[in-house]
Amino acid sequence: xxxxxxxxxxxxxxxxxxxxxxxxxxxxxxxxxxxxxxxxxxxxxxxxxxxxxxxxxxxxxxxxxxxxxxxxxxxxxxxxxxxxxxxxxxxxxxxxxxxxxxxxxxxxxxxxxxxxxxxxxxxxxxxxxxxxxxxxxxxxxxxxxxxxxxxxxxxxxxxxxxxxxxxxxxxxxxxxxxxxxxxxxxxxxxxxxxxxxxxxxxxxxxxxxxxxxxxxxxxxxxxxxxxxxxxxxxxxxxxxxxxxxxxxxxxxxxxxxxxxxxxxxxxxxxxxxxxxxxxxxxxxxxxxxxxxxxxxxxxxxxxxxxxxxxxxxxxxxxxxxxxxxxxxxxxxxxxxxxxxxxxxxxxxxxxxxxxxxxxxxxxxxxxxxxxxxxxxxxxxxxxxxxxxxxxxxxxxxxxxxxxxxxxxxxxxxxxxxxxxxxxxxxxxxxxxxxxxxxxxxxxxxxxxxxxxxxxxxxxxxxxxxxxxxxxxxxxxxxxxxxxxxxxxxxxxxxxxxxxxxxxxxxxxxxxxxxxxxxxxxxxxxxxxxxxxxxxxxxxxxxxxxxxxxxxxxxxxxxxxxxxxxxxxxxxxxxxxxxxxxxxxxxxxxxxxxxxxxxxxxxxxxxxxxxxxxxxxxxxxxxxxxxxxxxxxxxxxxxxxxxxxxxxxxxxxxxxxxxxxxxxxxxxxxxxxxxxxxxxxxx
Numbered sequence: 001x002x003x004x005x006x007x008x009x010x011x012x013x014x015x016x017x018x019x020x021x022x023x024x025x026x027x028x029x030x031x032x033x034x035x036x037x038x039x040x041x042x043x044x045x046x047x048x049x050x051x052x053x054x055x056x057x058x059x060x061x062x063x064x065x066x067x068x069x070x071x072x073x074x075x076x077x078x079x080x081x082x083x084x085x086x087x088x089x090x091x092x093x094x095x096x097x098x099x100x101x102x103x104x105x106x107x108x109x110x111x112x113x114x115x116x117x118x119x120x121x122x123x124x125x126x127x128x129x130x131x132x133x134x135x136x137x138x139x140x141x142x143x144x145x146x147x148x149x150x151x152x153x154x155x156x157x158x159x160x161x162x163x164x165x166x167x168x169x170x171x172x173x174x175x176x177x178x179x180x181x182x183x184x185x186x187x188x189x190x191x192x193x194x195x196x197x198x199x200x201x202x203x204x205x206x207x208x209x210x211x212x213x214x215x216x217x218x219x220x221x222x223x224x225x226x227x228x229x230x231x232x233x234x235x236x237x238x239x240x241x242x243x244x245x246x247x248x249x250x251x252x253x254x255x256x257x258x259x260x261x262x263x264x265x266x267x268x269x270x271x272x273x274x275x276x277x278x279x280x281x282x283x284x285x286x287x288x289x290x291x292x293x294x295x296x297x298x299x300x301x302x303x304x305x306x307x308x309x310x311x312x313x314x315x316x317x318x319x320x321x322x323x324x325x326x327x328x329x330x331x332x333x334x335x336x337x338x339x340x341x342x343x344x345x346x347x348x349x350x351x352x353x354x355x356x357x358x359x360x361x362x363x364x365x366x367x368x369x370x371x372x373x374x375x376x377x378x379x380x381x382x383x384x385x386x387x388x389x390x391x392x393x394x395x396x397x398x399x400x401x402x403x404x405x406x407x408x409x410x411x412x413x414x415x416x417x418x419x420x421x422x423x424x425x426x427x428x429x430x431x432x433x434x435x436x437x438x439x440x441x442x443x444x445x446x447x448x449x450x451x452x453x454x455x456x457x458x459x460x461x462x463x464x465x466x467x468x469x470x471x472x473x474x475x476x477x478x479x480x481x482x483x484x485x486x487x488x489x490x491x492x493x494x495x496x497x498x499x500x501x502x503x504x505x506x507x508x509x510x511x512x513x514x515x516x517x518x519x520x521x522x523x524x525x526x527x528x529x530x531x532x533x534x535x536x537x538x539x540x541x542x543x544x545x546x547x548x549x550x551x552x553x554x555x556x557x558x559x560x561x562x563x564x565x566x567x568x569x570x571x572x573x574x575x576x577x578x579x580x581x582x583x584x585x586x587x588x589x590x591x592x593x594x595x596x597x598x599x600x601x602x603x604x605x606x607x608x609x610x611x612x613x614x615x616x617x618x619x620x621x622x623x624x625x626x627x628x629x630x631x632x633x634x635x636x637x638x639x640x641x642x643x644x645x646x647x648x649x650x651x652x653x654x655x656x657x658x659x660x661x662x663x664x665x666x667x668x669x670x671x672x673x674x675x676x677x678x679x680x681x682x
Contacts, residue, residue, distance in 0.1 A: 060091035066145040128389035147397035183222035208271035208300030228319035231278035236323035274299035292380025308352035311435035314678035405681035412440035418482035422472030475611035497584035516587035525574035570624035581616035595622035
């Protein structure tokens with residue numbers, strides 16, 4: 001009779017354990033299937049291979065506008081219902097904030113643009129951010145949206161409800177054109193501006209606004225050309241205000257809701273929040289919410305970080321719209337939660353507004369700002385790893401960071417740039433100029449008129465000289481200092497004034513081996529009549545002494561014989577000599593620096609001679625033959641209203657002068673010219 005095979009008890013236990021282990025591996029391999037599987041995101045159905053959790057998603061593969069929001073109850077908010085039941089073509093991504101949360105889809109009425117990701121689903125995504133123990137789930141949502149084709153992301157808090165604007169919800173501006181902006185003259189110079197009074201909130205300020213900032217109450221409006229890559233929708237019934245406001249005020253509604261949207265000028269900051277904010281593709285890098293601070297602090301620090309890097313993106317600007325949403329978030333303002341905003345906002349703005357560095361990639365710039373915030377004890381060390389993972393994950397999902405011009409391919413790489421501030425410098429003007437020139441020039445020196453000019457805000461690697469040039473009349477003093485510096489790895493010196501805009505692309509046509517300058521007149525020495533050509537500086541005198549013409553004659557007659565011989569043999573003196581030229585821009589190669597210096601020293605030893613007479617004399621002697629003579633690029637006040645003329649200067653001239661940065665119009669043309677160059681070089 002057959003007997004049943006019996007395994008020894010220990011062996012039986014081992015066999016059962018092995019079987020359980022193998023089944024566990026098979027089950028785990030199925031569970032670890034990532035959401036980024038070959039099947040398009042959002043196409044799960046009952047008949048397809050399901051995920052190990054209920055995503056309950058609908059198709060968003062053809063939608064480029066995404067809304068990222070969260071839910072802690074599973075009940076769709078009023079804002080979610082408004083969006084999905086409207087005709088707006090948005091894909092709504094809802095992220096669960098509580099483990100095991102089921103989302104109610106019974107109300108959707110067949111909408112096809114909805115995805116719900118439970119908290120448990122996030123660990124299955126192939127992003128480095130999911131490995132962090134403490135994380136705002138929205139950061140994962142941003143990556144998911146970008147990975148699935150988003151070109152616009154609306155950051156929306158639960159409880160915020162869009163309101164109709166005409167026939168549409170959530171109006172979107174996605175083109176480069178003229179927009180309204182505050183005309184902030186330098187005397188109003190607050191680096192931070194409060195947009196709320198413009199919309200009728202006269203006594204209100206946004207959360208994160210530095211309380212010490214000066215805000216002009218009667219700011220006039222102008223226009224500027226820009227691209228609003230971030231757009232803040234204001235809330236009508238519950239504006240985003242800090243806890244300190246509610247302690248002393250009961251009025252919190254905008255009274256001027258029909259006014260137009262406005263943008264913030266380049267170089268000026270304004271805090272925006274995460275409650276209802278549009279990010280265009282060019283701003284996706286800025287979506288990251290820091291994790292080492294409270295939520296009501298994180299989105300404000302994010303806003304300041306983003307704006308500090310706008311100078312690297314042509315035309316980038318921040319827009320505030322009239323109230324386009326209503327409702328309020330589920331969290332209440334707390335003074336304790338917001339404490340860093342009250343104590344550190346001014347410090348953060350001051351840190352970031354002067355953080356001008358030279359970078360090869362935009363990713364380096366973003367990481368640098370986070371490191372600065374950590375070193376200043378504004379953010380925690382975990383945020384350094386956070387932003388490193390964020391950059392890596394953005395590349396993983398195919399995001400293209402803004403491109404920066406490559407210095408190695410430009411003539412500026414080996415040129416020492418000197419900038420003369422004839423009428424003193426201001427923080428706003430200096431920062432704006434450096435935001436352009438630091439991208440191209442490694443070696444920069446600034447010359448500031450006067451002895452007591454504050455320059456602590458200028459990056460430490462930039463050399464600063466204090467000079468006395470009679471507000472630029474004697475610029476040859478600073479020019480001499482410029483060309484006598486020994487700057488490693490440079491072949492020449494380019495000297496310009498602060499109201500001079502140079503065309504980087506156009507100047508690539510010129511040789512670095514030659515002097516560049518702009519001659520304005522040729523005269524016969526000894527024939528006084530040829531010098532009376534209508535140029536008013538010939539008759540100018542200092543304190544009633546001899547005229548500039550008389551001083552010029554004195555300087556030439558006292559020239560050392562070897563220098564005068566150069567004028568005679570190679571320039572054609574006395575029948576031919578340059579009387580005056582533009583001194584606000586001149587390029588001196590190293591091999592001619594000593595000769596130019598010698599002439600300028602002679603001039604200064606004889607008399608005080610106007611720079612536009614002294615500089616061409618030095619150029620005539622240093623390189624009489626083979627110079628690069630640039631055509632006149634002066635664009636005077638009365639010409640600046642002619643748009644075609646301005647555009648032709650921007651594109652075809654080597655430079656534009658005089659772009660007075662102290663005026664809104666001059667600064668606007670300067671910024672347009674800068675953005676045009678950055679587009680060409682990107």
